[in-house]
Amino acid sequence: MSNQRLIQDFNEVIFKGMDLKIKNILSRLPLTFLLGIDEIRLRVNNPLMVCKMKEDFLINDHGEIVQSVKEAYIVKEKEIHNSLQLLSQYSLYSIEEELSKGFITLRGGHRVGITGKVVLEGGEVKTIKYVNGLNYRVMREVKGCSRTVAQIIQRDENDIYHTLIAGPPKSGKTTILRDLVRAFSMGNGRSGLKIGVVDERSEIAGCHRGIPQNDMGIRTDVLDCCPKGAGIINLIRSMSPQIIVTDEIGSKEDLIAIREALNAGIKMITTVHGASMEELLNRPYIAQMIQDKLFEKIIFLDNSNGIGTVSKVIEVNELFKKEELEHVS
Known part of the structure; x- marks a missing residue:
């Protein structure tokens, strides 16, 4: 994403969903600093905070970075309320479904996480009221960042x-x-591949009113806000994808659906939280997928040298061959 596009998004999308006081404070930040921000945190009765490159910064009412909580601007409940009204265009009912998921997706793929009092209905989250926190997450496409990973998995x-x-x-x-979705969909000098994306949390494609705000390539179909298990089955039946992509797997339903995809001859690319094999194997359904060899390669990222830093690549077949040899010895 270009700086010009990001400046436009701040002015026309992100700041438009903020209380005027908060917007005016943040607008005073140096432009170069503003463009590097990953998150803007509003918490009732707590300092106005922005996050950049894993570091938190407190902001005072003059738009200056300060070191002390006493110097920082303290966010008020009415400013959270006003921001939520602006985000919903003064109709909280219209975003009730998004509130039940804990976030609102904005034009451009940016999103706002929401915390507060959860209202349950039939054991499911119906909505969130008495909102006490908003997290504006700035979306950035980093085109070309997947080159190393793409070479590994091709x-x-x-x-x-x-x-x-x-x-x-x-x-x-x-x-x-x-x-990866964009690159494989476009082909980039090779044959483009048909890809189906199950974007349960609207984070991959960043859909706004059903339309992807991120560049997903010309051969990509997106199911937005759809549970992964159901979405995988739906894509298999209706869209004839060569690859299905999802984010953050871990449930029994995911396991069943991924098996269905593999049985249909469809390739899978997906992600999971975990910094080591030990962490992955401590999660029952992830461990089952690995033991059943549903994946051929496991790629670990650590971001030590920026986005796309590969820390380890595990060949699953080799992993089990090694375990078998150790068991025999």
């Missing part, structure tokens, strides 16, 4: 390996996934 011109991308939060998993 079997040949028209085929890839079943791949699980693992890493801790903020390691760039979703950013890499997004760029």
Whole structure:
């Protein structure tokens, strides 16, 4: 995403969903600093905070970075309320479904996470009221960041390996996934592949009113806000994808659906939280997928040298061969 596009998004999208006082404070930040922000945090009775490159910064009412909580601007309840009204265009009912998921997706793929009092109905989250926190997450496409990962998972011109991308939060998993979809869909000098994306949390395509705000390529179909298990089955039946992509797997339903995809001859690329094999194997359904060899490659990211940093690649077949040899010895 270009700086010009990001400046436009701040002015026309992100700031438009903020209380005027908060907007005016943030507008005073140096432009170069503003363009590097990943998150803007509003919490009732707490300092106005922005996050950049894993570091938090407190902001005072003059738009200056300060070190002390006493110097920082303290966000008021009415400013959270006003911001939520602006985000919903003064109709909270119209965003009730999004509130039940805990976030609102904005034009441009940016999103606002929401915390407060959860209202349950039939054991499911119906909505969130008495909102006490908003997290404005700035979306950035980083085109080309997946080149190393793409080379690792490309079997040949028209085929890839079943791949699980693992890493801790903020390691760039979703950013890499997004760029992989675009690259394989476009072809980039090779044959483009048909891709189906199940975007349960609207993070990959960043759909706004059903339309992807991120560049997903010309051969990509997106199911937005759809549970992964149901979405995978739907794509298999209706869209004849060569690759299905999802984010953050881990449930029994995911396991069943991924097996269905593999049985249909469809390749999978997906992600999971976990910084090591030990962490992955401590999660029952992820461990089952690995033990059943549903994935051929597991790629670990750590973001130590920026987005797309690969810390380890595990060949699943080799992993089990090694375990078998150790068991025999």
